[in-house]
Amino acid sequence: MDQVTLNCAELTTREVNAALAALPDGSRARILEPWGRHNLAVGLVNRITVEIEGNAGYFIGGLGDGPDVVVDGFVGWSAGENLMSGTVRVRGNASECTGASAHGGAVIVEGDASSRAGISLKGGTVLVGGDVGHMSGFMAQAGVMLVGGDAGHALGDSLYETVIYVAGSIASLGSDARAEDLTDDDVLTVKQLAALAGFDHIDPENVTRVASARQLYNFDALKDQRY
Structure with a gap:
């Protein structure tokens, strides 16, 4: 197994990402002094593990299709944006738009x-151990979210088919979002x-399930099919 160390104090972002993209599947990389x-670690399609040792900025692990990225620190906006497969794990807090699209x-x-x-959200999974801010799950279309703490105002505003589970309190639900009874499958x-x-x-039997009330839909997906 190949293992490399890349130092941001010595390399540009483009050089770091190019080095990551060139690694064969199964490799491991450490990124120092981010x-x-x-x-960092964007647009990767190889199945590698990337450890970022320290706080990182925007779009960490974005557009990934395979890698596992771990950040030992905080991150800025849009960690894991447009993720296709693989994981982005943040061992600290994250700024806005985590897991966007x-x-x-x-x-x-x-x-x-x-x-x-x-x-x-379009099919991915967003898991937050602590709290999430206002309008989380906004216009989420598919996939699932789990919040281990509290949720801010307007949770699930304009929600489509994503399901959001919240272990703590919810400040308010957004338009067309509603709380539903848990089933055995949900647990x-x-x-x-x-x-x-x-x-x-998290106690799986004591979470709130939030899903779409489907009152804002303006089309019937089956009725409007064109053959």
Whole structure:
């Protein structure tokens, strides 16, 4: 297994990402002294593990299709944006728009995430151990979110088919979002999500399920099919 160390104090972001992209599947890489650097480990399609040792900036692990990225620190906006597969794990807090438009894979924040976590989610998984800010899950279309703490105002505003599970309190629900009864399948799903994230503080039988009330839909997906 190849293992490399890349130092942001010596390399540009383009050089770091080019070196990561050239690694064969199964490789490991350590990125040192990120110092809030943006756009690290973006656009990778190889199945590698990347450890970023320190706080990082915007769009960490974005557009990934395979790698597992771990940040030992905080991150800025849009960690894991447009993720296709693989994981982005943040061992600290995350700023706004965590997991924005993620199509697959998992974005895991062990601390808190700011506003609009999971915005326009398109099939990915967003797991937050702590709290999320206002308008999280805004226009989320598919996929699932799990919040281990509290959720801010307007949770799930304009929600489509994403399901959001919240272990703590919810300040308010957004337009067309509603709380629903848990099923046995929901409890099993929450158990699996918590295990994936390594969250041991969540009681799967005592979470709130938030889903779409489907009152803002202006089309019938089946009726409007064109053959």
